[in-house]
Amino acid sequence: MAKSGRLSVAMVGTTHPGNLGAAARAMGSMGVARLLLARPEARPADPEAVARATASHAPILAQAAVHPDLGAALADVRHAYAFTVRRRELAPPAYAMRAAARRISRQLAAGRDVALVFGPEQEGLRNDETDLCDAIATIPLARARGSLNVAAAVQIACYECMLARAAAAEPPPKDGEPPAAKKEIVSLLAHLDATLQEYPVRHPSLRARMMRRLALLLGRAKPSSADARMLRGFLAHLDRRRRGPPL
Amino acid sequence: MAKSGRLSVAMVGTTHPGNLGAAARAMGSMGVARLLLARPEARPADPEAVARATASHAPILAQAAVHPDLGAALADVRHAYAFTVRRRELAPPAYAMRAAARRISRQLAAGRDVALVFGPEQEGLRNDETDLCDAIATIPLARARGSLNVAAAVQIACYECMLARAAAAEPPPKDGEPPAAKKEIVSLLAHLDATLQEYPVRHPSLRARMMRRLALLLGRAKPSSADARMLRGFLAHLDRRRRGPPL
Numbered sequence: 001m002a003k004s005g006r007l008s009v010a011m012v013g014t015t016h017p018g019n020l021g022a023a024a025r026a027m028g029s030m031g032v033a034r035l036l037l038a039r040p041e042a043r044p045a046d047p048e049a050v051a052r053a054t055a056s057h058a059p060i061l062a063q064a065a066v067h068p069d070l071g072a073a074l075a076d077v078r079h080a081y082a083f084t085v086r087r088r089e090l091a092p093p094a095y096a097m098r099a100a101a102r103r104i105s106r107q108l109a110a111g112r113d114v115a116l117v118f119g120p121e122q123e124g125l126r127n128d129e130t131d132l133c134d135a136i137a138t139i140p141l142a143r144a145r146g147s148l149n150v151a152a153a154v155q156i157a158c159y160e161c162m163l164a165r166a167a168a169a170e171p172p173p174k175d176g177e178p179p180a181a182k183k184e185i186v187s188l189l190a191h192l193d194a195t196l197q198e199y200p201v202r203h204p205s206l207r208a209r210m211m212r213r214l215a216l217l218l219g220r221a222k223p224s225s226a227d228a229r230m231l232r233g234f235l236a237h238l239d240r241r242r243r244g245p246p247l
Numbered sequence: 248m249a250k251s252g253r254l255s256v257a258m259v260g261t262t263h264p265g266n267l268g269a270a271a272r273a274m275g276s277m278g279v280a281r282l283l284l285a286r287p288e289a290r291p292a293d294p295e296a297v298a299r300a301t302a303s304h305a306p307i308l309a310q311a312a313v314h315p316d317l318g319a320a321l322a323d324v325r326h327a328y329a330f331t332v333r334r335r336e337l338a339p340p341a342y343a344m345r346a347a348a349r350r351i352s353r354q355l356a357a358g359r360d361v362a363l364v365f366g367p368e369q370e371g372l373r374n375d376e377t378d379l380c381d382a383i384a385t386i387p388l389a390r391a392r393g394s395l396n397v398a399a400a401v402q403i404a405c406y407e408c409m410l411a412r413a414a415a416a417e418p419p420p421k422d423g424e425p426p427a428a429k430k431e432i433v434s435l436l437a438h439l440d441a442t443l444q445e446y447p448v449r450h451p452s453l454r455a456r457m458m459r460r461l462a463l464l465l466g467r468a469k470p471s472s473a474d475a476r477m478l479r480g481f482l483a484h485l486d487r488r489r490r491g492p493p494l
Contacts, residue, residue, distance in 0.1 A: 018265075022396060022399070025395075025396060025399070026395075026396075026399055028389070028393065029388050029389060029393045029394070029395050029399070030388070030389050031389025031390070032389075052396075056393060098410070139406070140406075140409065140410065140413075141276050141277070142275070142276060142277050142278025142279075142409060143278070146275065146276045146303060147276070148272075148273075148276050148402075149269060149272060149273075149299075151399070152269070152272070152273055152276070152398070152399065152402045155395075155399045155402055155403060156402060156403060156406055159386070159387075159403055162387065162389060163345070163387065166387075196481075199481060199484055200484065210477055210481075213473070213474055213477055214477075217468040217470055217474055218468070220467060220468045220469055221464040221465070221467045221468035222467055223464055226460070227460055227464055230457055230460055230461075234443075234446060234457070237446055237447065238485065
């Protein structure tokens with residue numbers, strides 16, 4: 001299995017030291033340790049930042065990498081998700097947070113580094129910054145014009161990513177044999193149709209409805225190749241009996 | 248349809264005014280407007296609280312009801328969820344946040360008032376306070392000994408409740424006719440078994456395996472009563488043909 005990619009939070013142009021600290025605590029609580037700072041206005045060593053991070057998560061601030069711009073901060077990153085509420089004319093594809101988290105967990109599992117990118121408190125990300133990101137992530141809000149505190153957005157994003165990674169780490173549900181190929185289903189339905197031709201019904205339309213019911217049942221039952229062979233074996237037996245002497 | 252219940256956030260013994268304001272903004276962003284304060288140490292009118300709420304959500308603080316204790320704050324509430332990380336010997340049943348949100352959305356849809364209850368920043372809820380709640384909600388954390396800022400916990404809780412209510416408001420998936428009663432399936436399987444008795448197999452164990460395959464297929468197909476009748480009609484036809492002259 002490939003080595004898992006690293007998940008980072010990139011904060012761009014953050015102006016309030018308290019938000020840096022609160023974001024570090026939000027990240028740490030959800031197991032995200034790598035903080036990238038691009039053109040920060042606030043210093044990660046500011047006492048208010050350190051206090052808000054709490055002793056448990058202050059190391060995240062101390063180890064944060066400071067970069068002059070987002071491009072430098074994302075140098076090693078393969079996938080970047082821009083968090084923005086502003087609608088833009090030209091923009092990368094947008095995903096609601098929960099769907100974004102599932103994508104991110106697959107990208108990390110494939111060994112690729114991923115960054116969650118958050119803009120300055122007032123202005124949000126610039127267009128040239130969202131253009132560096134290959135996707136937009138949106139956190140649903142009760143009202144379209146509201147906005148989250150940046151550390152609150154970091155909290156929800158890291159929470160969703162942690163849950164998505166935990167869900168992906170669970171073994172896939174055991175559903176036994178893989179479903180048959182569609183061509184096997186088509187043959188089985190054709191065989192069923194031929195067998196049904198001799199079923200005595202008052203109206204031909206009833207036979208057509210029976211076929212639809214059988215097709216829908218098979219669609220839900222998702223027979224495996226072995227199931228399909230077994231059913232066709234049984235139908236072949238009926239055929240032989242019809243053609244041969246009665247039992 | 249019953250009138251939907253009200254969702255409230257109850258904050259107990261909050262000491263930091265900034266946390267009151269941040270919680271109000273977190274609530275408002277997710278459409279929760281009712282804030283109940285029990286034995287608060289910080290004043291909701293504190294300038295830091297008002298600033299952190301932002302102008303959009305300051306009305307939540309202004310309209311917050313202040314009570315001397317949690318019992319008074321929850322007077323009209325039917326279901327209360329205590330947010331706590333501390334393990335207690337005697338405690339109400341605990342739900343992970345996402346499962347709790349699904350329960351809460353059903354309780355609100357049934358017209359019952361629900362409160363999310365958050366304790367003081369340092370000490371958390373007292374036992375007599377969790378005992379007033381009929382459930383514990385836990386927000387998953389990366390490390391068992393970590394803790395969230397109280398406003399961050401309010402943010403995640405309100406976000407999960409908003410998403411669960413939105414999902415519940417969608418029309419239920421159309422899966423057509425309801426599944427047949429188990430007794431219909433039992434009769435159908437018995438009929439199939441009788442029909443299979445005349446199927447020529449080398450080993451009786453093969454017939455038993457075919458029956459298991461058919462039973463599992465039916466379990467996945469979830470036939471409706473009409474499907475079950477149709478299948479039994481077809482089997483009855485095979486029976487008649489076997490007993491009567493060959494076609």
